[in-house]
């Protein structure tokens with residue numbers, strides 16, 4: 001499976017996968033969140049899986065690195081053969097990585113469901129860095145519902 005090939009490459013190229021805040025444990029949760037949304041909203045689940053492991057892999061630090069999304073997109077383009085995706089799917093993956101930090105839902109009604117699942121899957125894991133996910137900064141109905149539910153039950157990341 002090419003996801004394994006991608007992970008092998010990422011682990012070879014950088015130590016970021018070991019990061020607590022932005023490494024593989026975060027990527028696993030992003031995949032879980034994004035698949036949960038994607039199954040419901042009709043996202044392309046293959047793209048979602050690649051996004052989870054790719055989107056933060058080119059971070060250069062844990063704090064302020066606004067270009068890490070575009071850097072991940074550039075990494076993907078350099079390693080195109082690692083992705084078992086059509087050119088149309090690959091373009092969407094590149095867009096998902098490139099835009100994942102700065103995209104805002106304002107005026108984005110009808111956003112592609114795959115982008116919505118990817119970006120919400122990432123943002124729903126903000127609790128790991130002490131930020132409560134804001135439903136107004138999420139893109140999918142499923143992501144918003146999940147964030148509101150977590151607020152209602154007093155979900156505390158520290159408990160897990």
Ligand SMILES: [Fe+2]
Nearest residue numbers: 055056100101
């Ligand atoms: Fe990121």
Ligand SMILES: [Fe+2]
Nearest residue numbers: 026055056122
């Ligand atoms: Fe992330």
